[in-house]
Amino acid sequence: MEKIKISKGFTTPLAGMPDIGIIELSDPRTLGLSAMDVPHIRAKLMVKEGDRVQTGAPLFYDKRDKSVQYVSPGTGVIQKIVYGERRRLHEVVISLEGAEDFVEFDPISLSALGEVSRQVLVERLKQGGMWQALRQFPAMDTADASHTPSMIIVSLSGNDPFSPDPGVVFEREQTALHFGLEVLKRLSDRIVVTVREGSLERLGKVKSSVTHTVPDIYPAWNPGAVLYHLKKDSAENSSWCIAADHLVMMARFLMTGRYPTQKIITVTRGREHRPHILTRQGAPVKALIGDFIDRSLITTGRFNGRIVEPDDHLGFFENTLNLIDTPDGEELLGFIRPGKAKATVSKTFLSCLFPEPKEVDCTRHGEVRACINCSYCEKICPNDLMPNFIMKALLSDEIENALECGLLDCCQCGLCSYACPSKIELAQILRHGMDALYKDKQ
Amino acid sequence: MNPIKKIFDLTEPHFTGSGRFARIEPLFDAAKTVFFFPSPVNRVMPFIRDNLDLKRYMTFVLVALVPVILFGIYNTGLQSGIARGQQLDVVAAILLGVRYVLPIIVVSYVVGFFWEILFAVVRKHKISEGFFVTGMLFPLTLPATIPLWQVALGISFGVVMGKEVFGGTGRNILNPALTARAFIFFSYPVSMSGNVWIAGTNGVDAVSSATALATTGVDGGTITQALSQAGFSLTNLFWGFVPGSIGETSALCCLLGGAFLVITRIGNFRIIAGGIIGLVATSLAFYLVPGNASTWGHAGPLYHLCAGGFLFGICFMATDPVSAPGTNPGRWMFGFLIGFLTVVIRVVNPAFVEGTMLAILFMNVFSALLDHGVVKYKSSKRIPNV
Ligand code: SF4
Numbered sequence: 001m002e003k004i005k006i007s008k009g010f011t012t013p014l015a016g017m018p019d020i021g022i023i024e025l026s027d028p029r030t031l032g033l034s035a036m037d038v039p040h041i042r043a044k045l046m047v048k049e050g051d052r053v054q055t056g057a058p059l060f061y062d063k064r065d066k067s068v069q070y071v072s073p074g075t076g077v078i079q080k081i082v083y084g085e086r087r088r089l090h091e092v093v094i095s096l097e098g099a100e101d102f103v104e105f106d107p108i109s110l111s112a113l114g115e116v117s118r119q120v121l122v123e124r125l126k127q128g129g130m131w132q133a134l135r136q137f138p139a140m141d142t143a144d145a146s147h148t149p150s151m152i153i154v155s156l157s158g159n160d161p162f163s164p165d166p167g168v169v170f171e172r173e174q175t176a177l178h179f180g181l182e183v184l185k186r187l188s189d190r191i192v193v194t195v196r197e198g199s200l201e202r203l204g205k206v207k208s209s210v211t212h213t214v215p216d217i218y219p220a221w222n223p224g225a226v227l228y229h230l231k232k233d234s235a236e237n238s239s240w241c242i243a244a245d246h247l248v249m250m251a252r253f254l255m256t257g258r259y260p261t262q263k264i265i266t267v268t269r270g271r272e273h274r275p276h277i278l279t280r281q282g283a284p285v286k287a288l289i290g291d292f293i294d295r296s297l298i299t300t301g302r303f304n305g306r307i308v309e310p311d312d313h314l315g316f317f318e319n320t321l322n323l324i325d326t327p328d329g330e331e332l333l334g335f336i337r338p339g340k341a342k343a344t345v346s347k348t349f350l351s352c353l354f355p356e357p358k359e360v361d362c363t364r365h366g367e368v369r370a371c372i373n374c375s376y377c378e379k380i381c382p383n384d385l386m387p388n389f390i391m392k393a394l395l396s397d398e399i400e401n402a403l404e405c406g407l408l409d410c411c412q413c414g415l416c417s418y419a420c421p422s423k424i425e426l427a428q429i430l431r432h433g434m435d436a437l438y439k440d441k442q
Numbered sequence: 443m444n445p446i447k448k449i450f451d452l453t454e455p456h457f458t459g460s461g462r463f464a465r466i467e468p469l470f471d472a473a474k475t476v477f478f479f480p481s482p483v484n485r486v487m488p489f490i491r492d493n494l495d496l497k498r499y500m501t502f503v504l505v506a507l508v509p510v511i512l513f514g515i516y517n518t519g520l521q522s523g524i525a526r527g528q529q530l531d532v533v534a535a536i537l538l539g540v541r542y543v544l545p546i547i548v549v550s551y552v553v554g555f556f557w558e559i560l561f562a563v564v565r566k567h568k569i570s571e572g573f574f575v576t577g578m579l580f581p582l583t584l585p586a587t588i589p590l591w592q593v594a595l596g597i598s599f600g601v602v603m604g605k606e607v608f609g610g611t612g613r614n615i616l617n618p619a620l621t622a623r624a625f626i627f628f629s630y631p632v633s634m635s636g637n638v639w640i641a642g643t644n645g646v647d648a649v650s651s652a653t654a655l656a657t658t659g660v661d662g663g664t665i666t667q668a669l670s671q672a673g674f675s676l677t678n679l680f681w682g683f684v685p686g687s688i689g690e691t692s693a694l695c696c697l698l699g700g701a702f703l704v705i706t707r708i709g710n711f712r713i714i715a716g717g718i719i720g721l722v723a724t725s726l727a728f729y730l731v732p733g734n735a736s737t738w739g740h741a742g743p744l745y746h747l748c749a750g751g752f753l754f755g756i757c758f759m760a761t762d763p764v765s766a767p768g769t770n771p772g773r774w775m776f777g778f779l780i781g782f783l784t785v786v787i788r789v790v791n792p793a794f795v796e797g798t799m800l801a802i803l804f805m806n807v808f809s810a811l812l813d814h815g816v817v818k819y820k821s822s823k824r825i826p827n828v
């Protein structure tokens with residue numbers, strides 16, 4: 001087991017660490033398949049409202065590669081198809097009815113895995129709605145099956161500081177994880193399995209599969225940050241990554257021939273310590289969060305994720321929900337208060353002297369200003385980027401310059417925007433730059 | 443509801459939309475945001491944001507300046523008293539100092555804000571908090587005897603030509619406060635040299651030499667002897683009980699402010715450390731060259747450090763993040779070269795005894811170049827990802 005040293009990132013302790021207990025929710029009445037958490041997808045629907053679907057039946061595919069299918073997480077009737085802005089598909093809602101009925105595939109045993117060809121394996125995963133779990137750098141698009149990546153990074157920790165604890169999630173999944181890693185070995189010669197140091201001791205037997213540990217600094221466990229610190233030449237830039245819970249799903253799917261429907265998630269809020277929740281893939285947000293105040297924001301990650309409404313359903317890639325409260329009102333003379341409890345990476349609040357976990361809210365704490373060159377963004381960027389220079393290059397359309405400065409190494413952790421005292425949306429500007437470039441290339 | 447909040451809520455309609463005073467909305471907005479922090483909900487990732495913002499950032503510079511301002515006021519009164527042959531106690535000295543210094547600060551703020559507001563209104567921008575700092579730094583670099591109309595002219599030049607023509611805070615190349623001071627220095631040299639450093643001495647021939655930097659050794663004596671004879675002992679220079687610009691005489695107060703900026707990470711320590719290293723190294727080099735012992739070349743590092751506006755400049759002016767480089771190696775070089783140039787100008791060019799101002803302005807111009815070099819170098823070290 002090697003240690004990856006990453007020293008920059010978000011180190012302020014936050015209040016609301018989930019409990020490592022686990023509760024199981026009974027089946028909800030609806031499930032959803034969201035298209036909003038899948039980057040770059042151009043979804044094409046295959047069903048209409050009122051259709052009956054089995055668990056594992058395709059609901060939409062990606063127009064750019066028809067074989068990549070997105071499948072139903074449950075059995076029932078298509079209740080609603082929700083479109084978002086510009087008629088972009090938002091989600092497909094299924095109301096669960098009757099007994100669970102699966103689309104069945106032939107199971108593959110571990111010993112038989114060696115005899116299945118790579119092509120058959122890939123086809124099976126695509127049909128089963130599991131292939132898209134594999135993402136390809138740098139744009140994080142669905143992995144290109146015709147390409148053999150120089151490495152595949154498996155992350156046991158999620159995208160948030162409070163993503164589900166790997167010890168809790170993988171306790172009973174050692175066989176599946178092992179199977180999944182064997183599958184990955186068919187796709188690439190180098191498999192990197194990472195976990196944060198703090199989660200190591202609860203890992204149990206799964207520990208033996210881990211190849212690299214990363215420090216407990218957000219976002220050290222983000223595959224993008226791991227890749228940046230591991231890569232030695234530019235061939236590795238187009239490596240792949242997958243979250244370990246998806247790998248386990250993939251393995252379960254191949255082993256049983258049925259779409260795996262379960263998932264462990266965390267819901268965090270303020271100072272509460274809620275247990276992990278065992279629920280279904282695509283569960284409704286409302287059923288997961290419990291009571292909440294209108295004013296608060298529900299997101300699928302504090303730094304990196306999307307805003308969801310209570311009526312939405314959890315996406316395929318998402319396994320955490322945060323309820324972030326809004327403060328009661330504006331603060332009188334807020335800019336000069338000592339701030340004993342305020343979260344900050346700067347040294348301008350008294351709170352930097354107190355190590356206890358800080359509560360955070362979802363407001364901006366200031367007005368947008370021009371960049372003042374303070375380098376707070378650079379100081380916190382895990383991938384040694386200078387987001388301020390890249391931002392300026394992008395805003396003046398100097399794409400070449402931005403690329404030279406490492407635009408595509410940005411792992412979208414959001415920390416630069418978090419830290420910027422001028423409240424510039426650095427991560428978003430970088431994201432748009434990357435997306436525009438990616439679109440151009442396609 | 444909070445009564446202050448009530449006032450703003452009641453008056454808001456007059457200043458927005460089709461209200462009677464809608465044209466000066468930026469002014470209203472600035473006043474309101476001073477009392478109440480605007481804090482909209484984040485709609486794009488990351489959904490949580492740091493509590494530090496630019497208002498607090500700039501306010502901290504003002505906090506760092508407090509010792510400098512207070513001591514500057516006291517010293518102005520004190521020096522004026524000495525020149526009149528009076529021994530003033532602390533209270534009397536402060537009262538006298540306030541009489542000279544306060545009008546300068548007020549004029550600087552009022553005139554500066556006029557321009558800020560004008561540009562904000564015309565451009566429909568927000569009023570930037572950067573001016574709080576500029577408006578205070580500029581008066582502190584002036585002698586207490588400066589005519590107020592020159593203060594007004596100087597700050598106008600600093601704000602308009604030093605900042606607004608480039609597009610406002612964050613886009614300026616030069617430090618606006620120094621631009622203002624340089625303007626006065628070159629346009630009205632009489633106000634900035636000779637016997638102008640002590641307020642209320644017009645006509646009184648109290649001191650033979652204006653500031654420490656204008657002192658040279660006489661009759662073959664060394665510079666250090668000459669300095670202590672003129673009252674510029676190292677101790678006096680360190681504490682600041684000497685004539686000079688309002689804010690820059692006390693090395694101690696500048697160091698206190700600098701330390702505060704470094705601890706709170708508002709000022710970058712690399713610039714300050716680089717500057718002090720540059721100054722010490724260069725002055726040592728001059729010191730070791732045998733030659734005329736009566737010039738500043740032989741004053742040694744400590745005198746160079748404590749005399750004149752070096753510490754004030756390096757702690758408060760050079761650390762202005764906008765006009766300084768934005769890369770760490772760039773900051774080291776920037777600081778070092780300011781220290782180096784300060785000594786060189788002081789020693790080699792007696793026409794401009796105060797080298798710090800010129801050194802900082804000069805390096806401001808080059809900070810983009812330093813950054814460019816660093817960014818190119820760093821990029822060349824990256825594994826290409828295209
Ligand atoms: S540039 Fe910003 S979003 Fe990208 S890796 Fe650095 S800190 Fe994270």
Ligand code: SF4
Pocket residue numbers: 370371372373374375376377378387388419420421422423424426
């Ligand atoms: S943190 Fe914001 S203001 Fe500071 S350098 Fe980065 S982009 Fe500029």
